[in-house]
Amino acid sequence: MKTIFERLHHSLSEHRHRNACCIKETFYTYGQLSVEVNKIRQCLRKEVPADDQYVGLIGNDDVQTYAAVLALWFEGKAFVPIRPNTAEDRKISIIEQIGIRSILDSRGQSTFGNYNWINTANLPEADTEFSDFEGGLSDDLAYILFTSGTTGKPKGIPVSRSNINAFIKAFETDNPIQLNEEDRCLQMFEFTFDMSVMCYLLSFLAGACIYTIPEGKIKSNYIFELLEKYRLTYSAVVPSVIHFLRKYFDEIHCPDLRYSILAGEPLHESVMKEWAVCAPNALITNLYGPTENTVICTQYDYKRTGDNKAYHDVLPVGRVLGDNDIIIVDKENNILPPHQEGELCIAGPQLIEGYWKNEEKNKYAFFDLEHEGQIKKFYRTGDLCYYDEDGDYMYIGRVDFQVKIRGFRVELAEVEVHAKHVLKGSNLVALAYTEPKNNVTVLAMAIEGKATDTAPIDAYLQSQLPDYMIPSDYIFYNNFPLSVNGKIDRKKIAKDLVGKVKM
């Protein structure tokens, strides 16, 4: 079987006359993409030492940046994506942790420090078309992503060539999602978020075309414009995007959409029921996976008949894809049977070796355990789940969202589902924060919308829940703060709650 690198190389020449990308309303064919790949490969051979394995890549929205990803892989190197508008200190922190010496930037001039900056938009034509390329699998890395570390420096997640190959293999096996060269695919993610890898890889492998969001455009709005204008057939977004569009669902009609993928956050059945009307012909799918296990490892296909499993309105993360080995364990790492809640842990070919030079974190996040007659290395996701007899995994919340209030275990999702009932579908989150003065854990609720009297909410919750599950603090936002990846930023909300002047 061909590796994804061999297939990518083949796809570029086979689809030479087809469109590969639509960026800022301009189309680029696979042929044009190949020209850029070749230029960058020539430059890498001339200007980057062979032992420079890890190359920085400024994640700009242009054809050169996509070409750089492919060029680096074909040269057997890994890319380390850096957001263009990140603060210089964070850029330097990433660069220095990895020991990066060369950085590719299609905007050229943003030079700082004593690095080998290469402007990929200004390279000479390649003398030859390279026919040789690195197509093999190994533990050599394909990319290193960084999670936004809240304390101290960001953590590096090194993903190998065989990890990414195993992900694609798992995703393509027995999956109703099968792209072909006629597909038009949304690619809204930044290079620093691994959902982007999925979008451009699936598309390039199939000979399909990706459509990106130009800078200066408002993402959630522009997605709708792309969907409509270019009749996109594939979209992958975080659920927050759909939440934002919900107000306008009556204006949205996307009959061309074949696949509507959601990932990155809990997905609510009630919202999907409405979204299904906007995308009447789409297979709606919930995908799940931590970056440490290479993009995606479970999938749940939403059923239009309404016969969905859900836990407090949250749809399952679904069945296990490919050779991923998923178990649910208790606090002592005992493997739990169906229907018992515990932490979801993963072993298998998509799992990274460990965090970049971070023994302390590795000791905590990875452990060896015998499963199915073999000692395997498992990764703790921090996600609280259970599975049923069909093999579907249900997402309950983060292990650390399962909070203790006055000694009682409180499931935040449960508070949320009741509050949603009384607030008629408002976007809201329950969360706990530590009140610094008395160092007590306070249950709070953040609501998106106009500040209202909370007494009726309390009254309803009191009729449904024990008193320790009633929020003792409320905060209102016109719009929820979102993280860079577009997810609701619970940490920011908790911070706002702590900082809020009590009336």
Place this chain on the structure above:
Amino acid sequence: MNTLTQLKTLIAGELKKPAEELDENIEVGNISGWDSMTHIAIITAIEEQFDIKFKLREINNITNIISIAELVEKKQS
């Protein structure tokens, strides 16, 4: 106070900067501080203050602050 002035005051408040710094002629995505998050907040604030509701299509056609003012006036009439 005309619509444009009112809008600039309101937007300036959302972006936490003086109204004089706002250029009504440049594309909103190029105004510093105007991103996905503040955009949603600004739209909601305008809808509330002028008691109107935008359509998604109308929001997508917004280019600069002048175009918002025209849109608001059209919706009010």
